[in-house]
Amino acid sequence: MARIFIIGNGISGVTAARHIRKLSNHDITIISSESSHFFARTALMYVYMGHMRFKDIKPYEDGFWKKNRIELLHDSVIGIEFISKSLTLESGLKLHYDQLILATGSIPNKMGWPGQDLQGVSGLYHLQDLEMMEQYSKNCSRAVIVGGGLIGIEMAEMFHSRHIPVTLVVREKEYWYNILPPEEAAMISRHIHEHNIDLKLNCELTEILDNGQGEAAGVVLSNGEQIECNYVGLTVGVKPNIEFLKNTALETDRGILVNEQLETNIADVYAIGDCAQLRHALSGRKPIEAIWYTGRMMGETVAYNICKEPVSYNPGIWFNSAKFLDIEYQVYGFVPSKIQSPFNSFYWEHTDGKKSIRLVFNIETSEILGFNLMGIRFRHEVCETWISKKTGLNDVVQNIRLAFFDPEFYKNYEVSFVESFNQQFNQQIILNKNKTLNHVFKFLTQK
Ligand SMILES: Cc1cc2nc3c(=O)[nH]c(=O)nc-3n(C[C@H](O)[C@H](O)[C@H](O)COP(=O)(O)OP(=O)(O)OC[C@H]3O[C@@H](n4cnc5c(N)ncnc54)[C@H](O)[C@@H]3O)c2cc1C
Numbered sequence: 413m414a415r416i417f418i419i420g421n422g423i424s425g426v427t428a429a430r431h432i433r434k435l436s437n438h439d440i441t442i443i444s445s446e447s448s449h450f451f452a453r454t455a456l457m458y459v460y461m462g463h464m465r466f467k468d469i470k471p472y473e474d475g476f477w478k479k480n481r482i483e484l485l486h487d488s489v490i491g492i493e494f495i496s497k498s499l500t501l502e503s504g505l506k507l508h509y510d511q512l513i514l515a516t517g518s519i520p521n522k523m524g525w526p527g528q529d530l531q532g533v534s535g536l537y538h539l540q541d542l543e544m545m546e547q548y549s550k551n552c553s554r555a556v557i558v559g560g561g562l563i564g565i566e567m568a569e570m571f572h573s574r575h576i577p578v579t580l581v582v583r584e585k586e587y588w589y590n591i592l593p594p595e596e597a598a599m600i601s602r603h604i605h606e607h608n609i610d611l612k613l614n615c616e617l618t619e620i621l622d623n624g625q626g627e628a629a630g631v632v633l634s635n636g637e638q639i640e641c642n643y644v645g646l647t648v649g650v651k652p653n654i655e656f657l658k659n660t661a662l663e664t665d666r667g668i669l670v671n672e673q674l675e676t677n678i679a680d681v682y683a684i685g686d687c688a689q690l691r692h693a694l695s696g697r698k699p700i701e702a703i704w705y706t707g708r709m710m711g712e713t714v715a716y717n718i719c720k721e722p723v724s725y726n727p728g729i730w731f732n733s734a735k736f737l738d739i740e741y742q743v744y745g746f747v748p749s750k751i752q753s754p755f756n757s758f759y760w761e762h763t764d765g766k767k768s769i770r771l772v773f774n775i776e777t778s779e780i781l782g783f784n785l786m787g788i789r790f791r792h793e794v795c796e797t798w799i800s801k802k803t804g805l806n807d808v809v810q811n812i813r814l815a816f817f818d819p820e821f822y823k824n825y826e827v828s829f830v831e832s833f834n835q836q837f838n839q840q841i842i843l844n845k846n847k848t849l850n851h852v853f854k855f856l857t858q859k
Pocket of ligand 1: 446489538
């Protein structure tokens with residue numbers, strides 16, 4: 413029986429622990445400095461907005477861990493001695509491990525702005541950030557959020573939900589312009605404006621002003637504008653949380669370098685989740701993917717590697733989903749922000765300007781490569797099957813009804829979608845009527 417330590421109780425660390433327990437009788441301890449128990453980081457915004465209580469975002473009852481013989485330590489690891497296999501904790505404890513899993517997550521980026529460490533300035537990542545937001549929301553005249561990505565818009569929505577005026581500062585010409593194709597980026601920019609959020613495009617933060625008591629009082633922007641505020645949210649991306657591992661024998665780059673079995677360069681030491689960087693990125697994927705489901709898959713993979721036969725981490729076809737205020741977003745497969753030859757796309761947008769479907773395909777082979785959806789949900793498995801089977805574009809368009817996931821009382825958009833496709837691509841595709849769950853099931857199970 414081995415003594416396994418996991419540093420980090422996020423989705424990757426707890427998934428590893430749960431699967432190691434399923435597969436073995438090893439001693440398991442999870443150490444985390446942030447919270448005693450695992451919670452869903454992705455739902456933090458709903459606690460602030462009053463939709464959920466903190467206890468609602470803890471997926472497991474507190475008794476679950478004891479019942480499953482997973483020990484929890486609320487402490488911080490401040491040093492690792494890889495030769496003697498020992499951990500030093502902030503509390504002074506020294507612990508010996510047989511196998512170690514590093515699942516230390518990310519931290520928000522700070523770009524060295526003057527004033528970035530003032531009170532009333534934070535990212536949105538840890539529970540402590542939420543506490544700071546809560547504290548400064550009481551008499552907040554305005555919040556300024558810097559960074560036009562997924563977390564920035566969440567933070568803007570949070571303040572907005574409490575009727576606190578919000579300015580969102582974005583460096584690019586549209587919201588999330590480096591990830592979304594131009595039409596979708598413009599749609600979300602419009603949507604932000606419609607919510608009376610003061611969106612400042614083509615603009616950067618230069619300085620955060622001090623109120624003389626170590627708290628944020630305002631910001632200065634690259635266009636010379638000065639805005640008074642009581643809170644500054646810094647949401648310009650995250651980076652792997654590995655500072656305490658630098659200058660050790662562990663090989664790191666931006667993250668902790670791992671092979672496909674998630675092993676580091678040191679025997680019996682693994683890294684998973686946001687802090688891990690694959691030495692060789694998998695085809696169509698990035699070496700670091702700071703998202704929820706990849707952390708979960710890595711946790712499961714590492715458990716098998718420790719307890720059973722070695723298996724390679726294989727996250728399959730890329731997907732992601734989010735919500736931009738009221739507009740849901742899904743992406744499957746390859747959807748670059750700039751679509752150039754040999755790729756092209758068909759883009760359909762509803763007349764209300766809040767729903768769209770984009771199909772990305774290879775011009776030479778016609779095969780479908782990716783789907784981008786705004787305000788409309790597609791079935792994950794159907795999109796994945798089309799992409800993995802390299803299905804032709806016309807075939808996908810003809811059978812698009814199989815993908816629509818929207819509940820039965822929602823309006824259907826397939827007819828307008830196909831008409832628009834036929835017009836743009838000079839085709840005469842007739843929409844296949846198959847759309848019941850039986851048809852979907854038959855499609856997914858056919859060889
Ligand atoms: C606000 C927000 C919304 C998000 N929304 C989405 C979404 O909609 N979809 C999606 O796919 N992803 C989303 N993400 C990203 C996703 O939450 C992360 O990719 C995921 O939580 C990372 O999990 P992890 O287990 O790798 O690390 P983490 O959840 O960061 O857990 C690591 C833990 O390790 C602890 N730790 C670090 N170092 C030490 C140490 N030395 N000693 C002790 N403890 C330590 C940290 O304090 C932390 O608690 C969101 C992230 C945020 C912040």
